[in-house]
Amino acid sequence: xxxxxxxxxxxxxxxxxxxxxxxxxxxxxxxxxxxxxxxxxxxxxxxxxxxxxxxxxxxxxxxxxxxxxxxxxxxxxxxxxxxxxxxxxxxxxxxxxxxxxxxxxxxxxxxxxxxxxxxxxxxxxxxxxxxxxxxxxxxxxxxxxxxxxxxxxxxxxxxxxxxxxxxxxxxxxxxxxxxxxxxxxxxxxxxx
Amino acid sequence: xxxxxxxxxxxxxxxxxxxxxxxxxxxxxxxxxxxxxxxxxxxxxxxxxxxxxxxxxxxxxxxxxxxxxxxxxxxxxxxxxxxxxxxxxxxxxxxxxxxxxxxxxxxxxxxxxxxxxxxxxxxxxxxxxxxxxxxxxxxxxxxxxxxxxxxxxxxxxxxxxxxxxxxxxxxxxxxxxxxxxxxxxxxxxxxxxxxxxxxxxxxxxxxxxxxxxxxxxx
Numbered sequence: 278x279x280x281x282x283x284x285x286x287x288x289x290x291x292x293x294x295x296x297x298x299x300x301x302x303x304x305x306x307x308x309x310x311x312x313x314x315x316x317x318x319x320x321x322x323x324x325x326x327x328x329x330x331x332x333x334x335x336x337x338x339x340x341x342x343x344x345x346x347x348x349x350x351x352x353x354x355x356x357x358x359x360x361x362x363x364x365x366x367x368x369x370x371x372x373x374x375x376x377x378x379x380x381x382x383x384x385x386x387x388x389x390x391x392x393x394x395x396x397x398x399x400x401x402x403x404x405x406x407x408x409x410x411x412x413x414x415x416x417x418x419x420x421x422x423x424x425x426x427x428x429x430x431x432x433x434x435x436x437x438x439x440x441x442x443x444x445x446x447x448x449x450x451x452x453x454x455x456x457x458x459x460x461x462x463x464x465x466x467x468x469x
Numbered sequence: 470x471x472x473x474x475x476x477x478x479x480x481x482x483x484x485x486x487x488x489x490x491x492x493x494x495x496x497x498x499x500x501x502x503x504x505x506x507x508x509x510x511x512x513x514x515x516x517x518x519x520x521x522x523x524x525x526x527x528x529x530x531x532x533x534x535x536x537x538x539x540x541x542x543x544x545x546x547x548x549x550x551x552x553x554x555x556x557x558x559x560x561x562x563x564x565x566x567x568x569x570x571x572x573x574x575x576x577x578x579x580x581x582x583x584x585x586x587x588x589x590x591x592x593x594x595x596x597x598x599x600x601x602x603x604x605x606x607x608x609x610x611x612x613x614x615x616x617x618x619x620x621x622x623x624x625x626x627x628x629x630x631x632x633x634x635x636x637x638x639x640x641x642x643x644x645x646x647x648x649x650x651x652x653x654x655x656x657x658x659x660x661x662x663x664x665x666x667x668x669x670x671x672x673x674x675x676x677x678x679x680x681x682x683x684x685x686x687x
Contacts, residue, residue, distance in 0.1 A: 297662060298662050299516065299662075300511075300512045300513075300515045300516035300662065300665070301512060301590075302512075303511045303512050303515065304511070304512075304595065307508070307511070348567060348571070351563050351566060351567055351570075351589055351592060352560065352563040352564065352567065355559055355563055355592055355593070356556070356559075356560070359556070359559075390593065391512050391590045391593045391594075393593075394589070394590060394592060394593050395586055395590055398586045398589055398590075399586065402586075442681070443674060443677040443678045443681050444674055444677070446673075447508055447670075447673055448670050448671075448673040448674045448677060449670070450670075451666045451667075451669050451670035451673065452666065452667060452670040454666045455663045455664070455665075455666030455667040455670065456663070458662045458663040458666055459658070459661075459663040462661065462662070462663065
């Protein structure tokens with residue numbers, strides 16, 4: 278496990294994109310990808326929570342190893358991540374109202390998103406050190422923003438085109454996601 | 470498989486099954502199917518359904534967690550204060566997910582490896598938390614278990630729908646048994662991530678088409 282931070286970033290962002298290759302965080306991907314500006318804010322909020330979660334789970338993992346209780350991992354991850362996001366949210370509300378308004382409504386929603394817990398579990402099972410964990414979180418968040426922006430761009434165009442009535446809604450959105458996912462397979466050659 | 474177990478377990482629930490009970494049990498399979506109708510908990514449906522075996526394992530694991538957590542949540546519903554209910558639901562669910570995780574590791578290590586992080590990710594599955602919040606926290610233990618069984622069966626059936634199409638088209642096998650003889654060239658996109666999106670999109674297309682046809686007739 279001695280991949281460089283840049284390698285990890287590219288791997289998490291493009292090759293193993295959280296949404297299009299690992300299927301994590303599909304709910305916001307399908308739910309909030311109808312308008313580009315909303316999609317971008319959602320992506321920023323996810324990246325932010327990912328960074329918080331990454332730092333928290335790195336710390337918890339050290340404690341759990343020290344007290345030899347790996348079976349508590351899942352429970353403590355979810356509790357600590359949820360509560361630290363809540364704390365950060367309160368802090369933002371007080372000190373940076375502009376940022377809070379931009380990310381606000383999304384923060385509590387994504388606390389229990391599978392992309393966040395997935396990130397924490399992956400970084401533990403791959404035994405990343407602190408810097409590697411941070412770049413993994415940044416890469417995962419970056420990839421999430423990328424996928425969300427592409428999807429919302431396509432869906433804005435789809436509004437204007439004539440889609441057959443039985444394909445409208447989730448069906449066409451999933452087909453589009455499939456095409457995007459195939460496109461991202463092209464990055465596979467960049468990996469190790 | 471799951472449809473066969475339904476009447477047995479429903480009988481276990483105790484008294485005669487009224488129409489209302491039957492409705493609680495069946496709506497998760499049909500009218501309110503979590504995957505095809507409500508589009509909840511799509512991550513595992515797309516991620517681990519590249520073979521029938523994995524799809525079945527995922528479905529059964531979800532059903533187990535759903536039934537056990539619904540039961541416990543229905544039991545403690547009177548004592549949990551409203552403000553901390555979501556947190557306590559998540560704790561109950563996380564406990565059973567940890568149990569399933571270790572159980573599956575003991576039963577079949579290969580399947581456990583194939584499902585990977587997605588067993589742990591059951592913690593944040595919206596179907597389970599959704600049933601806890603919408604049904605188990607307001608209804609009796611028996612009804613909650615029936616409801617959980619119905620939704621678990623609905624989820625398992627949708628996983629199997631996805632898994633069988635993807636495995637048959639992708640590798641030409643069904644649960645490991647070859648179907649088309651040695652000359653079959655697998656349609657490998659079906660077992661890759663892109664195929665998962667296409668197959669789910671096509672299932673939704675099929676259901677939309679059937680619904681449209683039904684509406685047109687009446």
